[in-house]
Amino acid sequence: MAIAVVFFVNKRCFDLENLHCKIDIVNGQSDLLGFQNPVGLNCHQDLPGLEDPAGHDQQSQYQKLVRIQDVDSSILVDLKYATTDNFTGMVLYDVLDNAYLQPDVARMLANAHLYLKSIHPGLRLLVYDAVRPLSIQRTMWERVKDTPYHRYVAHPDRLSLHNFGAAADLTIADSLGRPLDMGTPFDHFGRAAGISDEEGLIMQGVLTLQQVQNRQLLRRVMHHAGFRSISGEWWHFNACSLPEAKQRYELIEN
Numbered sequence: 001m002a003i004a005v006v007f008f009v010n011k012r013c014f015d016l017e018n019l020h021c022k023i024d025i026v027n028g029q030s031d032l033l034g035f036q037n038p039v040g041l042n043c044h045q046d047l048p049g050l051e052d053p054a055g056h057d058q059q060s061q062y063q064k065l066v067r068i069q070d071v072d073s074s075i076l077v078d079l080k081y082a083t084t085d086n087f088t089g090m091v092l093y094d095v096l097d098n099a100y101l102q103p104d105v106a107r108m109l110a111n112a113h114l115y116l117k118s119i120h121p122g123l124r125l126l127v128y129d130a131v132r133p134l135s136i137q138r139t140m141w142e143r144v145k146d147t148p149y150h151r152y153v154a155h156p157d158r159l160s161l162h163n164f165g166a167a168a169d170l171t172i173a174d175s176l177g178r179p180l181d182m183g184t185p186f187d188h189f190g191r192a193a194g195i196s197d198e199e200g201l202i203m204q205g206v207l208t209l210q211q212v213q214n215r216q217l218l219r220r221v222m223h224h225a226g227f228r229s230i231s232g233e234w235w236h237f238n239a240c241s242l243p244e245a246k247q248r249y250e251l252i253e254n
């Protein structure tokens with residue numbers, strides 16, 4: 001099942017010309033994501049259909065997701081769950097190889113990135129996670145459900161905006177691609193990752209003023225583009241509410 005998913009993602013998104021074509025047709029306009037067709041391809045010709053080598057009907061789930069770096073190639077991606085450098089110590093995205101979002105959410109992220117570059121030309125957004133299939137959410141839950149960390153991972157029955165491709169985990173990187181110091185790593189389990197009492201955390205010596213200012217810059221650019229923060233994780237941003245996501249988007253199951 002998972003192999004079929006990745007095939008679709010790669011087939012659809014890794015071929016830039018074809019991606020332009022599919023977005024053009026699905027949305028009835030050529031500039032949905034604000035990028036140019038680099039080769040002057042006629043997007044209404046030579047459009048291959050999605051293939052399904054495993055015989056699964058996954059097409060509807062994935063046909064509208066786009067690879068973030070196809071929307072803005074200067075956004076950095078370090079997909080933590082595709083490595084062992086995450087809280088589970090496991091490669092969870094063994095077949096999902098890059099960060100994907102709903103097209104309108106990816107466009108919001110590109111707008112945030114444009115805004116960041118306009119106020120700090122040397123800085124870049126660095127994405128750690130984007131769409132997270134529900135099957136992966138279940139794996140995460142199984143990993144933490146009997147540990148003190150269970151409260152930091154959404155129960156798969158509750159769903160997450162990640163499961164709809166409508167949330168992103170990210171930070172800001174400097175001109176060399178190094179993450180700014182936000183006071184904790186991505187997916188840190190603890191109150192230092194929260195954003196609701198950063199002044200108190202400074203007073204207690206848990207965070208420095210510079211770390212909080214770095215977080216504030218991240219929030220400023222993401223909120224500028226319409227994203228919303230959550231209290232417990234400085235790195236997580238939702239594009240909309242969960243009820244809105246359920247209305248607008250299809251749940252990504254696998």
Ligand SMILES: [Zn+2]
Pocket residue numbers: 129162167168169235236237
């Ligand atoms: Zn998140």
